[in-house]
Amino acid sequence: DMKVNTAQFMALYAWYSWPNVVLCFFGGFLIDRVFGIRLGTVIFSIFVCVGQVVFALGALFNTFWLMEVGRFIFGIGGESLAVAQNTYAVSWFKGKELNLVFGLQLSMARIGSTVNMNIMGWIYSRVQELLGYAGPSTLGLALLIGGVTCLFSLSCALILAYLDRRAEKLLCKEQGKTGEVIKLTDVKDFSLSLWLIFVICVCYYAAVFPFIGLGKVFFIEKFRFSPQEASAINSIVYIISAPMSPVFGLLVDKVGKNIIWVLCAVVTTLASHIMLAFTFWNPWVAMCLLGVAYSLLACALWPMVAFVVPEHQLGTAYGFMQSIQNLGLAVIAIAAGMILDTRGYLFLEVFFSACVFPQGKPFLPLFFCRAEEQERLRRQNEDDLAKLLPKADAFSLRNKYLSKLGAQVSPPGAHRQLKTRVM
CATH class of the missing domain: 1.20.1250.20 (MFS general substrate transporter like domains)
Structure with missing residues (x-):
């Protein structure tokens, strides 16, 4: 129009x-x-x-x-x-x-x-x-x-x-x-683990939200769906996320191993985009996989921030993560539109797959950084205890960010036990 x-x-x-x-x-x-x-x-x-x-x-x-x-x-x-x-x-x-x-x-x-x-x-x-x-x-x-x-x-x-x-x-x-405390000077103290989490966050969401924004026309053109059918399949990611996010939050909270869950979500998302790009299989399968992966990643990735930064830097870390995420989404959305106008949907799906694929590289260094990072945080939290925020405020801040994305939150006393179970 x-x-x-x-x-x-x-x-x-x-x-x-x-x-x-x-x-x-x-x-x-x-x-x-x-x-x-x-x-x-x-x-x-x-x-x-x-x-x-x-x-x-x-x-x-x-x-x-x-x-x-x-x-x-x-x-x-x-x-x-x-x-x-x-x-x-x-x-x-x-x-x-x-x-x-x-x-x-x-x-x-x-x-x-x-x-x-x-x-x-x-x-x-x-x-x-x-x-x-x-x-x-x-x-x-x-x-x-x-x-x-x-x-x-x-x-x-x-x-x-x-x-x-x-x-x-x-x-x-x-x-x-x-309970937020934002100090931009904390950025200089961010660890390699946290920056790797930022990279995964930006690349992953860049391959999901812009695709959903363009998905309706994609399903109409490639799979000859009616507008109503295209809207239905395009919304399946959110339909799955509504009930599954709390379930996955409980699962990740009980089992731990956040890095493994994030890797599973990334691999599943890559498989979904490859199926949509290079096959004419029923797209409901790929979109359902994408919905499951999206729900799982939100529950596993965002809590990892609380495990790799001290509590008094949580506000800055989450604020920076959301800021980078929005910057990435803005840039990728415009780039996706330009690719679709000039190259078509096949190149667009290859582009989204390319956004997901490099996420495998941060996992190896992130995996080996975990033990050293946790020990450093333990010492830092003990040394700087007098400088930290009151426990209730820090816990409320953590709850707000984690639960917003479907992760289950645990009692304040369980914080250290959770950190030891991430691996």
Whole structure:
């Protein structure tokens, strides 16, 4: 409808990621020190609503640059709103309750992505029937209708603010805080193990999210699926992730061996892309494998950060990891669009496979760095104990990041036992 090429379309994904290259470091700070959890949640929800409205108006008036502005505004609110949401959870729930709450959070997010993929095409068709023609106006109205969910999110933020304020008065409790401590000077102390984890994170997600963004047309063109069938198979990654992430989180927590699980996820993802690129086998098989691998990697990779950095550097490490991830997604999304416009889907799948394949190289040095790294961390944590954050804050920070991605979190006293079981 907008007469844009694939590179321009993928730029919309990039515009969401660009602000989060920076905001990953400051979202927690704004909530803790500037706005507070209640006002911060409302403000970030407003950013999401405004971004969606501007995005829809850009389509309605056939103005692509306005759509890009909308995506940028949406990105400003989106990631920081997730931080606020996790802060509420840590504030209201403790211990084993937190596992269930974060698991439900993750599942609801995946369900939302699945519903969006499958319902927006139907909404567009109904609007087209109502107006009697297709075009930017039809697309804009469909996006405005979809934006109702953003208004619902804002309503929930307002209700949560009221409930939290009421609880503060009745229970004499303080507002929740993220527990984040971001010190950019900590970057110079990052170990080789952590940088290798960053490399795996960027390369892996670059081969998953941009592919899902372009997957619908891929399945229509190569496998002759209908738009409805293409949307269904494209969303299977999120459908699988909703129930499997908590299950894999429990499995990884019980068994350990995070590096082995990550390697299994990477190999499975590579196999999925090779199957989609070079065979005409039923793509449901490859996409189901991709969904399982995606769920497994999220549960195994992100907790590894907590095992290779001291607790007082967790905020910086996770912030830097998210920042690099968003930077990589923005660049790869644009590159994927350009490759598809000039070379086609075969070259695009080869490109995604090339993103996954080099991830095998970091595993060998990462494997041998583990014992030395753990011993160094043990000594450093003991020597710097007086400088560390209060235990509850560090544990809440760890819970927030790990459980957001489906990993099961353990009681504070089990932290050292977990570190010895990673190998």
